[in-house]
Amino acid sequence: MTPGPGQQNGTGQPSGGEPLxxxxxxxxxxxxxxxxxxxxxxxxxxxxxxxxxxxxxxxxxxxxxxxxxxxxxxxxxxxxxxxxxxxxxxxxxxxxxxxxxxxxxxxxxxxxxxxxxxxxxxxxxxxxxxxxxxxxxxxxxxxxxxxxxxxxxxxxxxxxxxxxxxxxxxxxxxxxxxxxxxxxxxxxxxxxxxxxxxxxxxxxxxxxxxxxxxxxxxxxxxxxxxxxxxxxxxxxxxDDVVVMYAGHIAERTPVDGLFYEPKHPYSSALLSAVPQSGRARTNLTVIKGRVPSAGHFPAGCRFEPRCEHSVDSFCGRPQADTALSDDHRTRCGRVAGGELILKGAVRG
Ligand SMILES: Nc1ncnc2c1ncn2[C@@H]1O[C@H](COP(=O)(O)OP(=O)(O)OP(=O)(O)O)[C@@H](O)[C@H]1O
Ligand SMILES: [Mg+2]
Missing domain, CATH: 3.40.50.300 (P-loop containing nucleotide triphosphate hydrolases)
Incomplete structure (x- = not known):
């Protein structure tokens, strides 16, 4: 079961200054x-x-x-x-x-x-x-x-x-x-x-x-x-999470951002595949298909063939790693462009 995000993080405090x-x-x-x-x-x-x-x-x-x-x-x-x-x-x-x-x-x-x-x-x-x-x-x-x-x-x-x-x-x-x-x-x-x-x-x-x-x-x-x-x-x-998909970073965010406002359809799909406390019994979502093997990555978004939000004309193009805020980035151009609103996995 997935506990509420950010409950027990070490210091929990974002530290400024140079990264280690x-x-x-x-x-x-x-x-x-x-x-x-x-x-x-x-x-x-x-x-x-x-x-x-x-x-x-x-x-x-x-x-x-x-x-x-x-x-x-x-x-x-x-x-x-x-x-x-x-x-x-x-x-x-x-x-x-x-x-x-x-x-x-x-x-x-x-x-x-x-x-x-x-x-x-x-x-x-x-x-x-x-x-x-x-x-x-x-x-x-x-x-x-x-x-x-x-x-x-x-x-x-x-x-x-x-x-x-x-x-x-x-x-x-x-x-x-x-x-x-x-x-x-x-x-x-x-x-x-x-x-x-x-x-x-x-x-x-x-x-x-x-x-x-x-x-x-x-x-x-x-x-x-x-x-x-x-x-x-x-x-x-x-405190922070890096979501990797097929050799790329799909999303990078503080942990709360992942659980409350996932910005990449892959992150959102990963969350939907996990049982959660306090949520009505529903079938867990399965992410259809499998991760492409190295050397067989799609030319556009690597998650596109498995993504339920994909739009051929857009997602068939390579997606740039885009900043949504100081500490939240995604490689989904539809989300980054504000076209796609994903359901938050905890609040949603
Ligand atoms: N020694 C190797 N030679 C060739 N390819 C490799 C080698 N090690 C890993 N790979 C390939 O690199 C990719 C990433 O492998 P990696 O072990 O980093 O995955 P992972 O995310 O740690 O997976 P898992 O959750 O199963 O541990 C895979 O496609 C894997 O087949
Ligand atoms: Mg491994």
Whole structure:
């Protein structure tokens, strides 16, 4: 069920000043421009200190590629062909490998969906967390291990002293994810990138991990980029939202804007496909068709073949990313031109 938007957001306050992370025109493709105009094209968004930004959209829309590109962690077959990723004023796409290594696991932490694919099965969890501090802060092993124990306690793992000596396979999925989070926050990052950090976990553990992330946000004034399919989590945890569709940003807005006044028919369709409390029982809407695969994007609006509001003569043309206000943008020209009024999903 979708809670009311904006209930539990970290600070909830828009912060002024320079963004901590500024992604501009990020375009990702296979080598040689194999799937032009790109698997991901012209992705632009900011993350301010202490704020949480959700990346949402159906499977294959480019959320993971976008989040991996920020830290230069794209799979070998894929590369950034245009754009910039400024973190604290440094372009992570053009900085040296050494600078990038200093940022990863230092001021920027990352948590993935499958902890077991990120944790080393041959090392104790204590050594894995300690290694982050040894690498970044040059701490001696004994000092780093002591701190690792404190971090395990901080992420809610009881008997941390004993657990330091456990191997990942000796822990449950929820515990492993806590270890991943402990490693990600080991050097008190300013930004955490989390790609579906709770998807592989059962519902009660999901809630606990989100609660932990919320506490960490508050305690560390942490900014978060959260990839999720769960609109309840977006409403509950995030301040801003980036809706991705077929490698583009369809809409970018503060969370309330998404839930009360979605401006792209794709956002509106995503919302209609989610059960809501306090609303009469009706059949959930299904978005007909599927996301086009990369290399087969329509020439005009990418959502046009599935859009119930499409008008051939207009939507068959490429749509510009258009500002509706300081913090709300859409790539639907019919909405941007004021021609189309979408129903708000919560008030509507
Ligand atoms: N290593 C790769 N080589 C070629 N294409 C890739 C590679 N990784 C991803 N893609 C393609 O890029 C597009 C975006 O993939 P991405 O993993 O970012 O989607 P996503 O939004 O994270 O989806 P999901 O919700 O399923 O995780 C998809 O069309 C995918 O097939
Ligand atoms: Mg993904």
């Amino acid at each position: 992370l500024s992604v501009r025109g990020l375009t990702i493709d296979l080598p040689g421009g194999a799937v032009q105009p790109g698997l991901v094209e012209d992705v632009t968004f900011d993350v301010h200190r202490g704020r949480a930004v959700a990346l949402i959209g159906e499977s294959g829309c480019g959320k993971s590629l976008t989040s991996m590109a920020i830290l230069g962690l794209l799979p070998a077959a894929v590369r950034v062909v245009a754009g910039s990723v400024l973190f604290d004023g440094v372009d992570l796409l053009t900085c040296t490998r050494r600078q990038l290594r200093r940022v990863r696991g230092g001021p920027v932490g990352m948590v993935f969906q499958e902890p077991m694919s990120s944790l080393d099965p041959t090392m104790t969890v204590g050594d894995q967390i300690a290694e982050v501090r040894r690498l970044h802060l040059g701490e001696r092993r004994s000092v780093a291990l002591k701190r690792a124990g404190e971090l395990l306690e901080r992420v809610g793992i009881p008997k941390a002293d004993k657990r330091l000596r456990s191997y990942p396979h000796e822990m449950s999925g929820g515990m492993q994810q806590r270890v991943m989070i402990a490693a990600a926050i080991a050097c008190e990052p300013k930004l955490l990138i989390a790609d579906e950090p709770t998807t592989a976990l059962d519902v009660t553990i999901q809630a606990e991990i989100l609660e932990l992330l919320r506490d960490l946000r508050r305690d560390l004034d942490l900014a978060v980029v959260l990839v999720t399919h769960d609109l309840g989590v977006v409403a509950d945890f995030c």
